[in-house]
Amino acid sequence: MANPGFELGATGWTASPDVVTTPPLRQPSRSGVNLAWLSGAGRAQVDTLAQSVTLPAGCRAELTFWLHVDTAETWSAAKDVLRVTVDDVGMALS
Numbered sequence: 001m002a003n004p005g006f007e008l009g010a011t012g013w014t015a016s017p018d019v020v021t022t023p024p025l026r027q028p029s030r031s032g033v034n035l036a037w038l039s040g041a042g043r044a045q046v047d048t049l050a051q052s053v054t055l056p057a058g059c060r061a062e063l064t065f066w067l068h069v070d071t072a073e074t075w076s077a078a079k080d081v082l083r084v085t086v087d088d089v090g091m092a093l094s
Helices: none
Strands: 049-051 084-086 091-093
Touching: none
Parallel strands: none
Antiparallel strands: 049 091, 084 091
């Protein structure tokens, strides 16, 4: 993967505006300088983050990522959702 820790901002990624950013106050990045801030605007919205990766034929791959979710919601219905899609065309996080 290109730039997996977002050290170079959004370089190598296709992202919604302002998704790859410097960490907000009290939300440190896991590694690198930046982080992906998905739907952190306090309102309903869909953000996307994607990267195409080409693997050689017969290659085995493993996807790992770090997830941190904060919420101020007090009801039990899930409002914050992370969807990971991996297919023969690409991978997307939204």
